[in-house]
Amino acid sequence: MYKIISEExxxxxxxxxxxxxxxxxxxxxxxxxxxxxxxxxxxxxxxDHIDVIYHIHNFDKNDYICVKISTNDEKVPSIANIWKAAVVDEREQYDLMGIIFEGHENLRRILLPDEWVGHPLRKDYDLNKVQYISMDRDGNEHVSFDDKEGW
Structure with missing residues (x-):
């Protein structure tokens, strides 16, 4: 059984x-x-923490509910075993925000190359450090960095 901390x-x-x-x-x-x-x-x-927000919907009742949790360690349980729709959303939030969905079977980047450093939607992401994506003849992506920034 679960406990609701607050309802608004x-x-x-x-x-x-x-x-x-x-x-x-x-x-x-x-x-x-x-x-x-x-x-x-x-x-x-x-x-100082990350909020993870889930929107769920009941079509029969046309009822929308927002479920909100907070994490200080960037880790939350995966709900991909409950709804398959979570598989892609969790990968996107991992890629852009660095949220680790524990129990996700394939948690890896979905929008950026695997070599990308950091998570661009985080407030501590350094926009001054430039990363370039190039593609080799086989279609594989590679990330290179602006050496002036010391990467």
Whole structure:
């Protein structure tokens, strides 16, 4: 069983459930049993922690719910075993935000090359360090760096 830390309503009228990340799997399994489906997963860098926001929707009731968890160690449980739609969203959030979805079977970059350094949607990502993507004759991508920045 899970515990809801707080329940709010946002300005659009959507219910927002704040829960501990240890309760995520139980809550999501419960809502899947209630015929809710995953719409999206989003990460938000709050400087001192990361919020992970899940939007779920019940088509029969036309009911949207936002589930919000916080993590200080960039790790949260994967819900890809509950909804297959999470597979791509979790990889995208890993790639751009550095969120590690524990238990994800194929957690690797999806938008950037494997050699890319950092996670570009994080507040601590250094935009002054330039990375270039090139492709060899076989179609393989390679990342090179602007040596002036000391990479």
């Amino acid at each position: 309503t946002d300005k659009s009228g959507m219910k927002v459930l704040n829960i501990d990340k240890t309760d995520l799997i139980d809550l999501m399994e419960d809502y899947k049993n209630r015929r809710y489906y995953l719409s999206s997963i989003t990460g938000v860098d709050m400087k």
